[in-house]
Amino acid sequence: MRTVHSLKELRTILRGYRQQGKTIGLVPTMGNLHDGHISLVRKATEAADVVVTSIFVNPMQFGANEDLDTYPRTLADDQEKLRLAGNTLVFAPTAEEIYPEGLARQTRVVVPEVSEGHCGASRPGHFEGVATVVSMLFNMVQPDFAVFGEKDFQQLAVIRKMARDLLIPVEVIGAPTVREADGLAKSSRNGYLSEEERAIAPTLYRALETTVAELASGRTDFEALETEAQQTLTGAGFRPDYFNIVNSQTLKPATAEDPELTVLAAAFLGTTRLIDNLSVRR
Numbered sequence: 001m002r003t004v005h006s007l008k009e010l011r012t013i014l015r016g017y018r019q020q021g022k023t024i025g026l027v028p029t030m031g032n033l034h035d036g037h038i039s040l041v042r043k044a045t046e047a048a049d050v051v052v053t054s055i056f057v058n059p060m061q062f063g064a065n066e067d068l069d070t071y072p073r074t075l076a077d078d079q080e081k082l083r084l085a086g087n088t089l090v091f092a093p094t095a096e097e098i099y100p101e102g103l104a105r106q107t108r109v110v111v112p113e114v115s116e117g118h119c120g121a122s123r124p125g126h127f128e129g130v131a132t133v134v135s136m137l138f139n140m141v142q143p144d145f146a147v148f149g150e151k152d153f154q155q156l157a158v159i160r161k162m163a164r165d166l167l168i169p170v171e172v173i174g175a176p177t178v179r180e181a182d183g184l185a186k187s188s189r190n191g192y193l194s195e196e197e198r199a200i201a202p203t204l205y206r207a208l209e210t211t212v213a214e215l216a217s218g219r220t221d222f223e224a225l226e227t228e229a230q231q232t233l234t235g236a237g238f239r240p241d242y243f244n245i246v247n248s249q250t251l252k253p254a255t256a257e258d259p260e261l262t263v264l265a266a267a268f269l270g271t272t273r274l275i276d277n278l279s280v281r282r
């Protein structure tokens with residue numbers, strides 16, 4: 001498995017694979033890899049001959065008061081995990097390689113509607129940063145397939161729409177959320193939790209499970225369900241950011257007629273912001 005840091009090297013190697021008629025899968029990440037990321041890599045190896053995992057902590061998607069500087073960077077460990085998972089190539093560029101003229105002068109990709117609300121409301125500019133860097137990664141790698149986790153449900157919806165609207169010839173594949181034994185969604189940011197916070201953290205998943213069970217039983221008083229869940233989270237020691245029951249396709253507020261609903265949630269434990277979601281067909 002090779003690691004490249006420059007776009008020039010990446011393009012040279014990928015040209016070789018294409019000349020051999022090989023299909024290419026892309027797994028975009030910010031590194032500090034865990035079993036969730038590795039499940040995406042394995043899925044990509046099933047779909048494509050060659051798998052490129054990118055590791056780039058993208059400054060454009062971080063807000064001014066967020067954790068860009070402290071975000072864990074663990075390239076050597078990540079490389080070993082990727083090698084064991086059957087990954088072909090690691091692309092780990094510097095910020096200068098991706099944004100040579102700096103963020104202020106970079107063309108940006110805005111995805112309307114689906115970027116609004118939920119994480120888009122709490123993290124202004126976040127999905128613009130994600131859509132911009134992912135469209136650049138699609139241009140750099142020109143993958144046949146790209147795999148993203150359903151843990152970041154709104155992000156997956158934004159990327160699907162962006163690829164469709166910009167006519168990018170890539171098949172976007174969603175992969176199920178990988179969880180710890182107690183239900184907590186695996187996430188690099190779980191590493192920020194204290195022992196006490198880690199013990200509370202699975203309450204987020206349990207609140208989603210409770211809400212989904214109520215929805216499956218036919219309840220349609222969505223706002224009351226959202227309030228109940230937020231009270232549960234607050235009682236457990238969280239500071240809820242949002243807890244929204246939505247139409248799984250549009251991510252707009254749920255209606256009683258929707259055939260599939262998704263519950264999207266984000267909540268803080270101390271300074272750590274966790275997100276998770278669960279879907280239910282009715």
Ligand SMILES: Nc1ncnc2c1ncn2[C@@H]1O[C@H](COP(=O)(O)OP(=O)(O)OP(=O)(O)O)[C@@H](O)[C@H]1O
Nearest residue numbers: 029030031036148149151152177178186187188189
């Ligand atoms: N538990 C998980 N199961 C499946 N996919 C996941 C999981 N966690 C992250 N992913 C996916 O991995 C890709 C890279 O995500 P990222 O590097 O931000 O990891 P992360 O653990 O979600 O980090 P963060 O804590 O910053 O949210 C995204 O497509 C994301 O949805």
Ligand SMILES: CC(C)(CO)[C@@H](O)C(=O)[O-]
Nearest residue numbers: 028029030058130133152
């Ligand atoms: C898709 C992504 C790699 C873009 O920076 C990031 O948002 C992530 O890790 O989910």
Ligand code: BAL
Nearest residue numbers: 030061062126152155
């Ligand atoms: N996993 C989403 C990337 C972010 O939180 O910035």
